[in-house]
Amino acid sequence: MQDDNGDTLIFAPEEDAPKGERKYWHILIADDDEEIHAVTKLALAGVELDHRTLKFSHAYSGEQALQFLQAHSDVALILLDVVMESEDSGLQVARQIREELGNDEVRIVLRTGQPGYAPEERVILNYDINDYKTKTELNRVKLLTSVVSSLRSYQQIRTINESRRGLEKIVNAAANLMERHNIYNFSEGVVTQLASLLGLNPEGLLCVRQHVDSEEILVLGAAGHYAKGIQRPLGAINDAKIMRYVKDCLAQQQHLYFDDASVFFIQGKGIKAAAYIDSSQRPC
Template identity: 30%
Template sequence: MDRYPLIGEDNLPTESEWNILLIGGGSEEFRGLTHLLAGFQFESRSMRLLHAVTPEEVRLQLATETDIAVVMLELCASAGRQALEWVGYIRESLSNAAVRIVVVADPAWAEAEEEIMLGYDINTFRLKGEFDGSASKFKSALIGSLRGYRDFKKTEDEKKSLDYVALSSSLVLNAGSLEELAGDVLRHLASILKTYPSSGGLVLQKNGQQWRMLAASGEYVKLNPASLPEEMEDVLALLRESNAKSLIPDGFSFHSPSVIGPERLIFVEACQMPSDWEYYLAESYCANTDAVFENLELRHEIESTQKEIIYTLGEIAETRSQETGFHVKRVAEYTKLLAVKYGLPEEEANLLALASPMHDIGKVGISDSILNKPGKLTEEEYATMKNHARSGYEMLKHSSRPILKTAAIIALQHHEKYGGGGYPQGLSGEEIHLYGRITAIADVFDALASDRVYKKAWPMDEIVELFRKERGKHFDPKLTDLFLRHLDEFLEIRARYTDEKVF
């Protein structure tokens, strides 16, 4: 899954000053307001007064100070409405709907108050001298503007948070494994709850009576899930006892009893007091991703069933020629290993491993007398035997499923030869699909290294000599070099799956 920014990822939010920008006005007015606001606080935050007079100064302040709560815009009688152009610049050019704009106008503009309020996107209209001699009235009016800015930003932040939860909930659908999904969930929860990067968290899952850890961070990485009690409440009590760094003794937890599947527990340390809104977001996110966990579990179950069916189909073909089910298992493992060594992505290598067991599925249409003949086949019998490649392709080609489409290619081309002269199409070089070239090496290697009804297994030195001799003739030279270079890994697979029936 691609990395994308988290909420408050760089730094946890800190309380700062309220930024107030005075546009216009003289230096005396600025000093007077600075003196008036000295020591004044709203919600434990003091005031920071900024001043800009020229257009260049105004643009610079608006560009560099991204958290301006209030703009006090002076409207002089002598300058006309020129100052009001800054309203459009702020709202439209900068797309800043949050800042509260207060117009402080000369008394000459008193009659135009309604017109200005209707024609410009400002929040308050005041006349100069309105607060003379009454600092409390000015501060009360300022508090109203600051509250408006605070509430607007809160709503805006909540919307962004909802968008983030929706985005992160949808992106976890791309997770390829339960562990990857659980890691993403912890990372996103830490962002929603605004915890420190070092804060701990974990995702546990219980299959049957045993807990296992899907993901962990902080000190919980060291936790041994086998040591956890069986009951959920006992697990939570244990985690809370060790939750020393959290400002909230309970931390944040989400329990999924999952009636139809495994039980899950998500636990995250809370290093600062989350708001009710953050708790709501975290719980909503967990509820959304809970369905993803269930779907991923179901997908893995379907894939396991599909894999078993594919191996069974491959075994049917092999047992008709008195070969073992481990032949298809070994070929699957060989093709995956060679695909990875060649540089194919893990997902594509897995696809090849799933599809390759059906390489000889066309043998179901060949009679036993030919398949199990101990002696040399006649030309007519050999021609019939070669038909299994085309027959297997015809069986599989109609499916639109990636596994069966891949299996169709392999069934058709795994007997083609890199230097030409193979069957059924007589292809050569890279005309042969990479999947066919990979499976050809895997299939021949296992055939030579195994006892068959018509022969005994070859000694390994003779097998190696044949592959060297057939490099660039029967087999793709690059793949042959990779196979021989990593022969010990192929022999490990061969030793792991000895000839006995398993499916």
């Protein structure tokens, strides 16, 4: 693509805004048809969402799209053509974004002018995308609806991930504090504060560690209906699911996330602990 001076453009030249100062939603249009780029920008011209404008960048092949995403972590949405340099290049890009780039935040809307190459049902089931549209059905209203819903989803995912990263920092800091305080009293405080940070009732929270001289797992601190288990073996809780989650966390020595719970691994000098959080418990 060329600008008014005849210079070749591959990507929009704008630099990423500093974190916390972003005043726009960054959208990448990936399509080998220059007219689609122009029509998309025209259809979304003047749109603002939550007092933030739309910023557009451009790629004309799957390879360019991946290169751009590697270099720009602030892209919220990619409008991705299925058929570019190959019949399934868009599908391969969608898979690589999730699996190779490890980017689970950017929202992916696939667009195609040739739906026969990639049937909708197969694509939706087999690829981690957020929407799949034929170009003929994307009038301004439908395009705007798809873009706005994707951007709101992106914001929710970002909020969840930032909260998770913040919580993991707190859990890692807790290991150092555990070395400096009475471990039982401190553990009880950990589970209560974790509940408060997560907006949960202080129920179903458990802090445990492996006993130094054996594989036995000891309850260090608990809240709610688990409180009676403090300073007793985890098996006394008599909950196979919690036992499995905690054992897996300690064995793998990493944070684990499940649909109904999260288990945070805490390690300090001579300490291996797991904080179990029942995420199904919510305040009334």
